[in-house]
Amino acid sequence: xxxxxxxxxxxxxxxxxxxxxxxxxxxxxxxxxxxxxxxxxxxxxxxxxxxxxxxxxxxxxxxxxxxxxxxxxxxxxxxxxxxxxxxxxxxxxxxxxxxxxxxxxxxxxxxxxxxxxxxxxxxxxxxxxxxxxxxxxxxxxxxxxxxxxxxxxxxxxxxxxxxxxxxxxxxxxxxxxxxxxxx
Amino acid sequence: xxxxxxxxxxxxxxxxxxxxxxxxxxxxxxxxxxxxxxxxxxxxxxxxxxxxxxxxxxxxxxxxxxxxxxxxxxxxxxxxxxxxxxxxxxxxxxxxxxxxxxxxxxxxxxxxxxxxxxxxxxxxxxxxxxxxxxxxxxxxxxxxxxxxxxxxxxxxxxxxxxxxxxxxxxxxxxxxxxxxxxxxxxxxxxxxxxxxxxxxxxxxxxxxxxxxxxxxxxxxxxxxxxxxxxxxxxxxxxxxxxxxxxxxxxxxxxxxxxxxxxxxxxxxxxxxxxxxxxxxxxxxxxxxxxxxxxxxxxxxxxxxxxxxxxxxxxxxxxxxxxxxxxxxxxxxxxxxxxxxxxxxxxxxxxxxxxxxxxxxxxxxxxxxxxxxxxxxxxxxxxxxxxxxxxxxxxxxxxxxxxxxxxxxxxxxxxxxxxxxxxxxxxxxxxxxxxxxxxxxxxxxxxxxxxxxxxxxxxxxxxxxxxxxxxxxxxxxxxxxxxxxxxxxxxxxxxxxxxxxxxxxxxxxxxxxxxxxxxxxxxxxxxxxxxxxxxxxxxxxxxxxxxxxxxxxxxxxxxxxxxxxxxxxxxxxxxxxxxxxxxxxxxxxxxxxxxxxxxxxxxxxxxxxxxxxxxxxxxxxxxxxxxxxxxxxxxxxxxxxxxxxxxxxxxxxxxxxxxxxxxxxxxxxxxxxxxxxxxxxxxxxxxxxxxxxxxxxxxxxxxxxxxxxxxxxxxxxxxxxxxxxxxxxxxxxxxxxxxxxxxxxxxxxxxxxxxxxxxxxxxxxxxxxx
Numbered sequence: 001x002x003x004x005x006x007x008x009x010x011x012x013x014x015x016x017x018x019x020x021x022x023x024x025x026x027x028x029x030x031x032x033x034x035x036x037x038x039x040x041x042x043x044x045x046x047x048x049x050x051x052x053x054x055x056x057x058x059x060x061x062x063x064x065x066x067x068x069x070x071x072x073x074x075x076x077x078x079x080x081x082x083x084x085x086x087x088x089x090x091x092x093x094x095x096x097x098x099x100x101x102x103x104x105x106x107x108x109x110x111x112x113x114x115x116x117x118x119x120x121x122x123x124x125x126x127x128x129x130x131x132x133x134x135x136x137x138x139x140x141x142x143x144x145x146x147x148x149x150x151x152x153x154x155x156x157x158x159x160x161x162x163x164x165x166x167x168x169x170x171x172x173x174x175x176x177x178x179x180x181x182x183x
Numbered sequence: 184x185x186x187x188x189x190x191x192x193x194x195x196x197x198x199x200x201x202x203x204x205x206x207x208x209x210x211x212x213x214x215x216x217x218x219x220x221x222x223x224x225x226x227x228x229x230x231x232x233x234x235x236x237x238x239x240x241x242x243x244x245x246x247x248x249x250x251x252x253x254x255x256x257x258x259x260x261x262x263x264x265x266x267x268x269x270x271x272x273x274x275x276x277x278x279x280x281x282x283x284x285x286x287x288x289x290x291x292x293x294x295x296x297x298x299x300x301x302x303x304x305x306x307x308x309x310x311x312x313x314x315x316x317x318x319x320x321x322x323x324x325x326x327x328x329x330x331x332x333x334x335x336x337x338x339x340x341x342x343x344x345x346x347x348x349x350x351x352x353x354x355x356x357x358x359x360x361x362x363x364x365x366x367x368x369x370x371x372x373x374x375x376x377x378x379x380x381x382x383x384x385x386x387x388x389x390x391x392x393x394x395x396x397x398x399x400x401x402x403x404x405x406x407x408x409x410x411x412x413x414x415x416x417x418x419x420x421x422x423x424x425x426x427x428x429x430x431x432x433x434x435x436x437x438x439x440x441x442x443x444x445x446x447x448x449x450x451x452x453x454x455x456x457x458x459x460x461x462x463x464x465x466x467x468x469x470x471x472x473x474x475x476x477x478x479x480x481x482x483x484x485x486x487x488x489x490x491x492x493x494x495x496x497x498x499x500x501x502x503x504x505x506x507x508x509x510x511x512x513x514x515x516x517x518x519x520x521x522x523x524x525x526x527x528x529x530x531x532x533x534x535x536x537x538x539x540x541x542x543x544x545x546x547x548x549x550x551x552x553x554x555x556x557x558x559x560x561x562x563x564x565x566x567x568x569x570x571x572x573x574x575x576x577x578x579x580x581x582x583x584x585x586x587x588x589x590x591x592x593x594x595x596x597x598x599x600x601x602x603x604x605x606x607x608x609x610x611x612x613x614x615x616x617x618x619x620x621x622x623x624x625x626x627x628x629x630x631x632x633x634x635x636x637x638x639x640x641x642x643x644x645x646x647x648x649x650x651x652x653x654x655x656x657x658x659x660x661x662x663x664x665x666x667x668x669x670x671x672x673x674x675x676x677x678x679x680x681x682x683x684x685x686x687x688x689x690x691x692x693x694x695x696x697x698x699x700x701x702x703x704x705x706x707x708x709x710x711x712x713x714x715x716x717x718x719x720x721x722x723x724x725x726x727x728x729x730x731x732x733x734x735x736x737x738x739x740x741x742x743x744x745x746x747x748x749x750x751x752x753x754x755x756x757x758x759x760x761x762x763x764x765x766x767x768x769x770x771x772x773x774x775x776x777x778x779x780x781x782x783x784x785x786x787x788x789x790x791x792x793x794x795x796x797x798x799x800x801x802x803x804x805x806x807x808x809x810x811x812x813x814x815x816x817x818x819x820x821x822x823x824x825x826x827x828x829x830x831x832x833x834x835x836x837x838x839x840x841x842x843x844x845x846x847x848x849x850x851x852x853x854x855x856x857x858x859x860x861x862x863x864x865x866x867x868x869x870x871x872x873x874x875x876x877x878x879x880x881x882x883x884x885x886x887x888x889x890x891x892x893x894x895x896x897x898x899x900x901x902x903x904x905x906x907x908x909x910x911x912x913x914x915x916x917x918x919x920x921x922x923x924x925x926x927x928x929x930x931x932x933x934x935x936x937x938x939x940x941x942x943x944x945x946x947x948x949x950x951x952x
Contacts, residue, residue, distance in 0.1 A: 044329070049727055053329065053726075055329040075724065081331075113331060147364050152286060
């Protein structure tokens with residue numbers, strides 16, 4: 001056991017001064033396919049009313065292109081996420097457009113979310129600082145925005161996963177929190 | 184006899200005292216110069232409004248300096264911006280440097296309008312409410328709760344429908360800027376680019392200020408080297424470029440002509456005293472003219488000063504004529520010989536300017552006043568002071584006079600040479616046809632003095648920033664600011680349509696950030712309807728307890744009396760960037776402007792004119808076109824009045840010279856026509872500045888004819904008028920080499936015109952000495 005700990009420390013040292021894990025390690029451990037789909041459960045905690053709102057649905061994505069995010073409960077809606085923004089074709093027109101010039105920090109969040117689901121580690125590395133730990137084939141990562149302006153929107157993202165990402169927790173600066181479980 | 188005035192001591196002394204008194208009086212009132220081209224516009228009902236708007240917008244341009252640093256390497260550029268800002272902040276000439284926005288400020292900026300979320304609404308959202316599409320708004324709010332990315336949404340109690348988020352999303356500032364790590368990054372720029380805005384603590388025209396600031400900026404440019412580039416916009420860089428150009432030209436053209444004049448005067452008169460003596464009436468004329476203009480008009484326009492300087496050429500005529508004659512006569516004998524000539528010379532020049540006083544243009548009136556005062560003063564100085572100043576000088580004929588006269592004899596006489604008569608007639612016909620078929624050229628670029636590279640980089644900067652044009656805008660006037668805002672709001676649908684038609688990229692109006700009180704009440708009522716119809720079911724869908732719903736309702740009701748007022752708006756940090764849209768708001772009335780981004784073409788302009796015409800108190804202002812029209816009006820007016828003036832002069836001269844009149848008039852008249860025809864070919868059309876220079880040519884030309892005829896074409900008179908031509912050619916003709924358009928046009932006209940006058944005068948002689 002002691003030996004194992006020593007190895008872990010050495011591993012950590014070899015991986016850089018700050019974090020225990022690196023983006024390249026995450027890239028190695030995870031094997032996220034170019035196309036993938038599944039179901040999700042989302043829980044949004046709203047601080048001001050001290051309550052959580054739950055929604056569920058299915059998703060699938062094509063790396064680098066788009067994510068289809070279909071909410072089934074409690075409302076039905078299909079969202080299409082691209083690096084450029086989020087649109088909903090409920091009524092044939094986009095409801096949510098994330099225009100970088102209007103609100104760059106929120107747009108950055110959209111980009112980061114897209115990168116998270118499709119495991120675009122390069123993109124993440126340029127915007128976020130990584131810390132966390134690896135335990136066998138499971139890992140836990142905390143990502144914090146490098147950019148102070150982005151920190152006004154969210155403070156950190158927690159990721160849990162193995163071969164695939166299993167859980168994403170987004171901590172907003174307002175105190176709200178979004179937890180998404182992927183299956 | 185008039186020329187005996189000088190023998191009475193009192194007159195020269197009195198005149199000296201008068202000049203000194205007027206100059207001192209003007210100086211005590213303070214010297215003020217005006218450079219706004221609009222100050223030359225004829226007064227009309229609309230003009231004071233436009234003037235005030237353009238003053239305010241212009242002040243923005245002259246007090247600020249925009250600097251954009253861009254390059255490939257983001258980190259390097261950021262470092263450069265930081266270093267540059269810190270360096271510039273140290274300078275006493277710099278009032279403030281805006282280059283970063285702290286997160287706390289940004290947070291404040293983001294939240295400062297939150298109080299007014301129910302009465303200040305996003306335009307698109309308001310439209311949905313008006314169309315009764317509340318479902319869409321509810322749906323959007325639900326999606327932001329159940330969708331994966333929604334950060335930035337407001338509180339579920341304070342703003343369940345996300346009204347404020349919607350407003351904030353579409354409420355970009357005046358400029359296309361994102362805040363990145365507290366720095367001001369230019370949005371959608373091909374390379375990373377960051378903005379700094381300086382407010383100057385001083386006059387952008389001050390050479391010391393230009394020097395310090397530009398040296399500091401150059402230091403950073405040099406350090407950046409190939410890693411990046413710096414682009415700037417502001418009055419300062421134009422003023423600096425203008426000063427640099429003027430300096431180069433003064434040191435080349437100016438010194439060149441000064442040297443030429445000095446050498447000629449020294450060689451010909453052979454006396455060191457002559458040169459300072461020549462300058463006495465010129466200096467007295469300039470000082471008296473400036474002082475008189477200041478006293479009459481309060482401030483002297485810089486263009487007046489530039490053209491007024493032209494009268495130096497005419498006023499030196501009187502001095503040269505006197506001094507030449509002095510070499511052949513005793514001091515007391517000079518005036519009896521030349522007084523009539525000098526008087527007629529003064530009369531013809533003054534007439535040309537006097538008619539301009541009658542025109543309705545303040546600019547022309549000012550130039551005329553300046554010129555008349557200057558000519559009178561120069562003339563009086565010669566008449567009253569020169570006899571005394573040259574009392575002790577010897578009578579000593581000038582050798583060069585006879586040499587020059589012999590040269591004159593070689594030129595064929597016009598009345599003895601059939602071939603020449605035929606040639607001149609044909610040339611005259613061709614010239615008249617060419618002038619008749621020509622168009623005027625009244626391009627505003629005539630007044631542009633900055634090098635094209637400077638203008639290009641400035642345009643590029645404004646395009647990158649999405650800066651709204653400051654020279655073409657809609658001016659909205661009303662009894663009160665509230666009415667202005669309501670007017671703007673009533674025009675908004677039409678403006679949106681024009682924008683959708685692609686006539687301009689975007690427009691910016693005060694009412695989009697400060698809606699009228701009426702509009703705010705409407706908005707609140709619309710949101711009230713939304714709350715009544717949708718809040719209950721919304722809360723049911725998200726399954727929150729009834730108590731929270733009540734809380735949300737209470738929040739809404741609490742906000743009922745809250746309105747964004749002008750005073751409240753003024754206190755907002757975000758209003759600072761929009762101050763240029765509110766020209767004035769007071770008891771006397773209010774003025775606001777609506778500005779546009781993207782270039783306005785003719786169809787856009789005519790659509791905006793039409794829109795303005797359909798609303799009372801709204802005007803489409805196009806400064807560029809105004810200036811062009813102004814130049815055209817001045818050109819046409821000057822041409823018209825010049826012709827009238829010379830007809831009068833002609834009549835008076837006819838009385839004195841009878842059959843000899845043609846010898847006086849033909850050279851300047853034909854030279855003017857030929858000059859115009861040549862200019863039509865060389866310069867793609869005649870402009871105002873050509874005509875202004877032509878007055879000088881005519882003035883000197885008529886003086887020439889008058890002096891020659893009065894002295895029976897004496898050799899020394901020919902010398903005097905030749906010297907006068909030569910000095911004017913050197914002083915003004917060399918300006919043809921200038922890179923400043925105004926000076927170039929002035930110079931080329933003088934150069935061609937005076938050369939022709941001189942040649943024609945030589946040919947129009949009567950005597951065979």
